[in-house]
Amino acid sequence: MxxxxxxxxxxxxxxxxxxxxxxxxxxxxxxxxxxxxxxxxxxxxxxxxxxxxxxxxxxxxxxxxxxxxxxxxxAVLLRAPLALPYPGEPGLQLPPGPPLLAFTRGVLAHRGWPLPARLRLLMAATGWLVRGFRCAPGENVAHLCSGLPRVVLQDLIEPLCVAALNTPAAEASAEVFLRVLKDALFSGAGSADLLLPRRPxxxxxxxxxxxxxxxxxxxxxxxxxxxxxxxxxxxxxxxxxxxxxxxxxxxxxxxxxxxxxxxxxxxPFQPIVTVYLQSPGSRLAAPMLALREGPDAPAQFVFDHGQLGGAAGRFAFVVSGAADWVARGDAGQAVLAQALRELAWASPPVLDRVLTEKRATFACTPxxxxxxxxxxxxxxxxxxxxxxxxxxxxxxxxxxxxxxxxxxxxxxxxxxxxxxxx
The missing domain is CATH 3.50.50.60 (FAD/NAD(P)-binding domain)
Structure with missing residues (x-):
């Protein structure tokens, strides 16, 4: 042919x-x-x-x-068990092993959440598992997870949703989100491991x-x-x-x-903005940190390229579901201010480059x-x-x-x- x-x-x-x-x-x-x-x-x-x-x-x-x-x-990917550390906080970390056991152990060991919050997450996950990770086609992620404590939504559900679907939880398809969770967390040993590029x-x-x-x-x-x-x-x-x-x-x-x-x-489309900062001599606590998004804090994740085999002192801040920030036109300066507030620096970070992919993905709506x-x-x-x-x-x-x-x-x-x- x-x-x-x-x-x-x-x-x-x-x-x-x-x-x-x-x-x-x-x-x-x-x-x-x-x-x-x-x-x-x-x-x-x-x-x-x-x-x-x-x-x-x-x-x-x-x-x-x-x-x-x-x-x-x-050689080209840094592989590690799923971890979502925040600045100054260890965050959720899944240990190696069978996925169900690793998820349960990781949630129970996460001392940053009150015990009732951890138990409610495990109960919700059990319900999703029993239902075969299925839900109504028209349901959004915010509704699916509405019974979870705010701390779990803020530190786990919302960053995972925007990272995987590039769509805010209130607008994102719960059906697709559950499929991602099923494949990532429950489809075999190592399925939830993070693989971070350490080459261009x-x-x-x-x-x-x-x-x-x-x-x-x-x-x-x-x-x-x-x-x-x-x-x-x-x-x-x-x-x-x-x-x-x-x-x-x-x-x-x-x-x-x-x-x-x-x-x-x-x-419909959703953009992604990647903001690169330079700070010679600086180093994050981990190659990747999660960040708490807010009205003046656009980025959800930051990556230390020096720890990933790239340019030392180069840091990539990711703004997913970035339609509002693209409309405002000031994502770079807002990320720089966020970085100065939330992270410690060996030298003052400076704005290096802003890359905007306006049609990064389709908006994954119900x-x-x-x-x-x-x-x-x-x-x-x-x-x-x-x-x-x-x-x-x-x-x-x-x-x-x-x-x-x-x-x-x-x-x-x-x-x-x-x-x-x-």
């Missing part, structure tokens, strides 16, 4: 790798000068990341893809995939038109995988599949209609936004790419096209 993949983000690279491994003749097109999509590095010495990304142990497809491309995941983000997947794909990856080329059965800017293919953004996919399918294009075009992966025979969509149980994460993108590739290969096999479908 001859297959075009439009887009070289993590979804497109996942699809292209799976297709090429199965014997397909793959061509990958991306309008950007470098692969990786939103999960890439940008110019700097050393490079900055276009947003601070976190992986977790449950991202098995992402880790498998990295290994397939020759990446030593133990492009080295995790984009650069190795570029080397692996070679001339099959064409950068700086924006696809102008797709026509049925199947022409990509006049070149014939047996199938096409749209692994570009939902906005770009909607443009390319407006005439081919107008209903699908309309659904993709209607997706009952959101997401476009299907299968558009028409021979035409598939792959991206973290397609219909499925996961929010817009790296793992969601990788799985969507693999699923689209399998769909293409299955249709090719049904038509008698020669492939080596596993």
């Amino acid at each position: 001859k297959v075009a993949v439009v887009g070289a983000g993590w979804a497109g690279l996942s699809a292209a790798t799976r297709l090429a491994d199965s014997g397909a003749d793959v061509a990958v097109f991306d309008m950007a000068p470098q692969p990786g999509g939103r999960a890439r590095s940008v110019a700097g010495d050393p490079p900055y990341d276009n947003g601070q990304h976190i992986l977790i142990g449950a991202y098995r497809d992402s880790l498998a893809l990295m290994q397939r491309l020759g990446v030593d995941v133990n 983000l492009s080295e995790l997947l984009a650069t190795p995939a570029h080397a692996w794909l070679g001339p099959r990856l064409q950068l700086g080329r924006r696809v102008q038109r797709i026509e049925p059965e199947w022409q990509v800017d006049g070149e014939a293919f047996d199938a096409v995988v749209l692994a570009c953004s939902s906005v770009e996919a909607a443009r390319l399918t407006a005439d081919i599949a107008p209903d699908w294009a309309h659904t993709a075009q209607q997706l 009952g959101l209609q997401r476009p299907a992966a299968h558009i028409r025979p021979g035409l598939w969509a792959a991206g973290d936004y397609v219909a499925g149980p996961y929010p817009a994460t790296l793992e969601g993108a990788v799985r969507a790419g693999a699923a689209a590739a399998q769909g293409v290969l299955a249709q090719g096999a049904a038509k008698g096209s020669p492939t080596n479908t596993p």
Whole structure:
């Protein structure tokens, strides 16, 4: 089969790798000068990341893809049991071991919460487990967790929700949030482990995939038109995988599949702002600290790049669900003030760089209609936004790419096209 993949983000690279491994003749097109999509590095010495990304142990497809491309995941990722320390506080820390036992032990050992609060969290988690981590499709996270003490909401539920779904708890889908909790906390030993990049983000997947794909990856080329059965800017293919953004996919399918294009075009977005500060000689108590968000405190997490193998004295503050701060236009100065109030510094921190990804993810709201992966025979969509149980994460993108590739290969096999479908 001859297959075009439009887009070289993590979804497109996942699809292209799976297709090429199965014997397909793959061509990958991306309008950007470098692969990786939103999960890439940008110019700097050393490079900055276009947003601070976190992986977790449950991202098995992402880790498998990295290994397939020759990446030593133990070298590029710092792995540690889930911990949410705050400045001057140890926070919740899960010990190693079976997930149910580790979660129970970690909650009971967290002396920062009163015992009744810890017990109420364990009771709520037990209820979610008994119900198979299911809830009404229209329920939001704030309602799902309304019976929990404020301290648990503030220190655990709200930061996890905004980190995983990039949507505030009052607006976020409880159905998707429960799926994240199920996979992260209860899907096997190590599934909740935090995996923090200790190399520039492009080295995790984009650069190795570029080397692996070679001339099959064409950068700086924006696809102008797709026509049925199947022409990509006049070149014939047996199938096409749209692994570009939902906005770009909607443009390319407006005439081919107008209903699908309309659904993709209607997706709401949430931005993420990453604020980089410089403070020579400074060091955090841990590579990652959680921060308490507030009216004058935009950031929910801060990362010490010096402890992650990057530039010493560089600190990345992450503002997720950042629509209000983008509208205000002063996230950088607000983060600097927050950092001065909440953290100790060996030298006065200065604002280094502010990176704003205005369409970082779709807003993961209750009952959101997401476009299907299968558009028409021979035409598939792959991206973290397609219909499925996961929010817009790296793992969601990788799985969507693999699923689209399998769909293409299955249709090719049904038509008698020669492939080596596993």
